[in-house]
Amino acid sequence: MSKQPQKQSMLKKITRGVTVGSVITGSTFLHGPPVLALGLTKLFKQSRKVDETNIQITNSWLGINNWLIDHVLPHLKWDITIDPDLELSMQGRYLMMCNHQSWVDTTVNQYFGVSRMPLTRFFTKWELIFIPFVGQAFKILGFPMMKRHSKEQIAKNPELKTRDMLEARKACEQLLSQPFTLLNYLEGTRFTQAKHDQQNSPYQNLLKPKAGGLALALNILGDQIDALVDMSIVYPDGPPEYSDFWLGDVSRIAVNLRKIEIPAWVLGGNYEEDEDYRKRFQDWVDQLWTEKDQLISQMKAKYSH
Numbered sequence: 001m002s003k004q005p006q007k008q009s010m011l012k013k014i015t016r017g018v019t020v021g022s023v024i025t026g027s028t029f030l031h032g033p034p035v036l037a038l039g040l041t042k043l044f045k046q047s048r049k050v051d052e053t054n055i056q057i058t059n060s061w062l063g064i065n066n067w068l069i070d071h072v073l074p075h076l077k078w079d080i081t082i083d084p085d086l087e088l089s090m091q092g093r094y095l096m097m098c099n100h101q102s103w104v105d106t107t108v109n110q111y112f113g114v115s116r117m118p119l120t121r122f123f124t125k126w127e128l129i130f131i132p133f134v135g136q137a138f139k140i141l142g143f144p145m146m147k148r149h150s151k152e153q154i155a156k157n158p159e160l161k162t163r164d165m166l167e168a169r170k171a172c173e174q175l176l177s178q179p180f181t182l183l184n185y186l187e188g189t190r191f192t193q194a195k196h197d198q199q200n201s202p203y204q205n206l207l208k209p210k211a212g213g214l215a216l217a218l219n220i221l222g223d224q225i226d227a228l229v230d231m232s233i234v235y236p237d238g239p240p241e242y243s244d245f246w247l248g249d250v251s252r253i254a255v256n257l258r259k260i261e262i263p264a265w266v267l268g269g270n271y272e273e274d275e276d277y278r279k280r281f282q283d284w285v286d287q288l289w290t291e292k293d294q295l296i297s298q299m300k301a302k303y304s305h
Contacts, residue, residue: 013247016072020246023068031061035137051178055119058137062114069111072248079254080112086227086259088116091179093224095217096120097288098231099206099296100185101239104250108233109183112255118179123168123213144171144182165216165272172220181229182221184213186285191239203293205300211285215271215278222267228260230288232296236303254299260288 034057038050069076082088094117098105106122113120121143144167175182186209189195201208218228234254244250266284269277 016248017243017246020068020072023064027061027064031057031064032132032137035061039136039139048177055178058119059114062110065107066111066114068246069107073246073250075248076250077252079252081254081256083258086229086257089179089226090116090118092118092181092226093175093179093221094118094181094227094229095214095221095225096181096183096229096231097186097214098183099191099233099292100187100189101191101233101235102245103190103242104235104240104245105185105233107242107245108253108255109231112231112257113181117181120181120183121175122183122185142171142174142180144168168213168216169220172217176221176224182217183231184217186210186214186289203289205296206289206293209285209289211282212271214285215269215281218262218266219269219271222262228262230258230260230292232256232258232292232299234296234299234303236300252303254303256295256299258295 035054038054038057041047041050088094096109098109109120123144124138172182187207188210189207191205191207195207199208232255234256235250236252236254237250240250263284266281269281271278271281
């Protein structure tokens with residue numbers, strides 16, 4: 001008898017996994033080809049209407065995922081806190097930074113943002129373009145896709161760094177024709193205790209931030225955005241694997257959004273060439289990261305009792 005609940009639990013997980021896998025696969029094949037087909041037309045002629053249609057299709061794509069979360073994971077409890085000073089609109093322009101612990105982070109961002117903010121793009125690895133439908137959609141939808149080069153590669157060919165910066169600048173500038181949310185995971189990789197220890201990070205809950213991407217985005221977009229948004233995500237029971245999330249092993253997720261005031265001196269500086277500005281910008285980001293670290297500790301403490 002004691003094994004029966006476990007069997008039922010396993011049966012429920014299997015059923016949930018099959019359901020989620022089938023719906024996500026079907027949705028990808030339903031939404032992916034139209035996005036790619038419309039994207040190919042941009043090779044011949046740029047069209048705002050095509051861009052808007054692609055965003056509508058993509059929001060429908062993400063909406064299917066959110067429907068799954070609400071109906072397949074009804075037990076999942078969300079604790080979402082939004083700064084009263086932060087006014088969000090589907091027609092807004094936002095830069096967002098977020099801590100990074102799991103592949104689930106992007107799903108959390110999409111769940112929160114799809115009905116509150118414009119489509120979220122994020123800096124991503126070029127290698128993802130080889131994922132069928134999804135990778136090509138990233139490129140078509142204007143995600144800044146970065147090729148990661150080692151210090152040794154850049155030392156041998158300094159042009160690699162310049163080429164990446166130009167591509168990122170071009171992708172950011174293209175966003176200005178429409179509402180957007182541009183997300184940057186400043187840590188550059190997912191948090192693990194091993195990485196934290198290896199870095200000797202001064203923060204309890206975060207890896208050291210990499211300020212260059214944020215500096216570039218603020219340099220290009222800063223005077224035309226409605227807000228710089230800081231999203232903090234906490235998994236009270238520990239960062240989950242992507243499969244854990246969809247199989248129902250995550251019971252609680254806490255999200256906090258706050259508005260970051262941008263000092264006037266931040267806009268217009270040259271992060272790459274001006275050493276004094278770069279140091280000042282890094283100090284500013286370090287201060288934001290210290291505040292964020294303290295906030296995450298407070299969020300975790302809420303669930304420690």
